[in-house]
Amino acid sequence: MNEQANRSLEALKNTASGETVASALSLAIHEHRLAPGTKLGEDEVAEIFGVSRTVVRAALQALAHHQLVDIRRNRGAFVAQPSLREAREVFEARELLEPRTAKSAAMRATPDDIDLLKRHIVDEHAALDAADQGRALRLSGLFHIEIARIADQATIAGFIEALIARSSLIIALYWRRESALCESFAHHALVGAISEGNSQRAEELMRSHLVDLHSALDLRDRPNPPRSLRDALRP
Amino acid sequence: MNEQANRSLEALKNTASGETVASALSLAIHEHRLAPGTKLGEDEVAEIFGVSRTVVRAALQALAHHQLVDIRRNRGAFVAQPSLREAREVFEARELLEPRTAKSAAMRATPDDIDLLKRHIVDEHAALDAADQGRALRLSGLFHIEIARIADQATIAGFIEALIARSSLIIALYWRRESALCESFAHHALVGAISEGNSQRAEELMRSHLVDLHSALDLRDRPNPPRSLRDALRP
DNA sequence: GCAAATCGGGTTGTATACAAAACTGTGTCC
DNA sequence: GGACACAGTTTTGTATACAACCCGATTTGC
Numbered sequence: 001m002n003e004q005a006n007r008s009l010e011a012l013k014n015t016a017s018g019e020t021v022a023s024a025l026s027l028a029i030h031e032h033r034l035a036p037g038t039k040l041g042e043d044e045v046a047e048i049f050g051v052s053r054t055v056v057r058a059a060l061q062a063l064a065h066h067q068l069v070d071i072r073r074n075r076g077a078f079v080a081q082p083s084l085r086e087a088r089e090v091f092e093a094r095e096l097l098e099p100r101t102a103k104s105a106a107m108r109a110t111p112d113d114i115d116l117l118k119r120h121i122v123d124e125h126a127a128l129d130a131a132d133q134g135r136a137l138r139l140s141g142l143f144h145i146e147i148a149r150i151a152d153q154a155t156i157a158g159f160i161e162a163l164i165a166r167s168s169l170i171i172a173l174y175w176r177r178e179s180a181l182c183e184s185f186a187h188h189a190l191v192g193a194i195s196e197g198n199s200q201r202a203e204e205l206m207r208s209h210l211v212d213l214h215s216a217l218d219l220r221d222r223p224n225p226p227r228s229l230r231d232a233l234r235p
Numbered sequence: 236m237n238e239q240a241n242r243s244l245e246a247l248k249n250t251a252s253g254e255t256v257a258s259a260l261s262l263a264i265h266e267h268r269l270a271p272g273t274k275l276g277e278d279e280v281a282e283i284f285g286v287s288r289t290v291v292r293a294a295l296q297a298l299a300h301h302q303l304v305d306i307r308r309n310r311g312a313f314v315a316q317p318s319l320r321e322a323r324e325v326f327e328a329r330e331l332l333e334p335r336t337a338k339s340a341a342m343r344a345t346p347d348d349i350d351l352l353k354r355h356i357v358d359e360h361a362a363l364d365a366a367d368q369g370r371a372l373r374l375s376g377l378f379h380i381e382i383a384r385i386a387d388q389a390t391i392a393g394f395i396e397a398l399i400a401r402s403s404l405i406i407a408l409y410w411r412r413e414s415a416l417c418e419s420f421a422h423h424a425l426v427g428a429i430s431e432g433n434s435q436r437a438e439e440l441m442r443s444h445l446v447d448l449h450s451a452l453d454l455r456d457r458p459n460p461p462r463s464l465r466d467a468l469r470p
Numbered sequence: 471g472c473a474a475a476t477c478g479g480g481t482t483g484t485a486t487a488c489a490a491a492a493c494t495g496t497g498t499c500c
Numbered sequence: 501g502g503a504c505a506c507a508g509t510t511t512t513g514t515a516t517a518c519a520a521c522c523c524g525a526t527t528t529g530c
Contacts, residue, residue, distance in 0.1 A: 471530105472529105472530090473528105473529090473530085474527105474528090474529085474530100475526105475527090475528080475529095476525100476526085476527080476528090477524105477525090477526080477527090478523105478524090478525085478526095479522105479523090479524085479525100480521105480522090480523085480524100481520105481521085481522080481523095482519105482520085482521075482522090483518105483519080483520070483521085484517105484518085484519075484520090485516105485517085485518080485519095486515105486516085486517080486518095487514105487515085487516080487517090488513105488514085488515080488516095489512105489513080489514075489515095490511105490512085490513070490514090491510105491511085491512075491513085492509105492510085492511075492512085493508105493509085493510075493511090494507100494508085494509075494510090495506105495507090495508085495509095496505105496506085496507085496508095497504105497505085497506080497507100498503105498504090498505080498506095499502105499503090499504080499505095500501105500502090500503085500504095
């Protein structure tokens, strides 16, 4: 390890607490830098962040409660691999919660809220132009979370946040390469409806946006299509 | 400490793992044996269950993720005290999720499921007859959770379970003494609709049942009505 | 040569020890 | 007499040490 790398690790060391580790891992999962099934060894993570296993364990348990990682007793923590069934359930839940949330958001959004949403879309475009798919996906999720926040229902927003986190794993596992990731249009239209205060239209746009997303997944009965081979190989 | 007490503690000691501690605390909160705001000192809990603080911390963190306890840094863990706003949100979320879940349950319930629900009601009556309000409340919550399980949507069922857990705290804080806890009629009618497969009626019954519950709470703008004095007194 | 059992390395689960922070009570100064 | 400051005690946050367990490899028996 060279001097510079050592120094940057040292910098992390000073700031890294339990929450830091959890959000860093969470971000890596959201941006598809950590693939489903990857083992997260405690010692390994502890050394990377320069903290003890105690805090790593707490972070991993927090992620496990959000169902982002799967902890198997005496086996360790792995990035979760949602089953087909879970994938369907997550999107059904989103289709139940988010349209209504978008409707509320359209009724409550302030000009500041709308500016924020527009900035999100700009960032998303920038990430796509930079071919940074991971960041684009993360920003796309943040867009949905922002709408839930605007709807001013913290409890439901929390559920939606958890669903979006799992959606990121589901997309990593079941996304069809054929379908393009050009959701920006849908997001743009949504912001339009929200800024006009057209709640009915916002609700309908969100519903169809989620149906589009859902149908861009390959959720046919075939357990873990691309995973079973790698599973036998890696962990 | 006498011999016998020592032995029973020792028995606990052998079986108590992290999960055990968490569910024991959770049950105590559900049955209103632990009041909102109660401090859960790590050493105290650790000694009670005969485990180390390590496992107690994990259990408390798990409960915190379910929003049953509130962990304040360097202050410790306290049984959560949902605000009026949170209380409203929780019941709004339940009114959004549970009617639809009851509808699904009515469409999918097997005879075994219906028997289980009927047994739940019998148990509930028994607890009420024994004047065991805590147990009755817990069983009432389990009834709702069971319906969510029958609906066969694990993701949404998990959300509902979390909402019911928080509802228990909300009831502890905001329940109006005037209103009686005679929900058994509502539960009975629900089982009737479900066993007939009348999904429309099940949905409507669940909705009105939740509205009844909601309106039996005192959620007027008056922050933590019975709590602010005790709050100044205890913690 | 193959199968089964056993032994070793490595990883997780739990307990304990130490460091840091908050709360309590006392004392002093204004 | 009241308010502030300081120190002691208690409690939490983190690191480390040890025990239990799982997995893989080697060895042994058939």
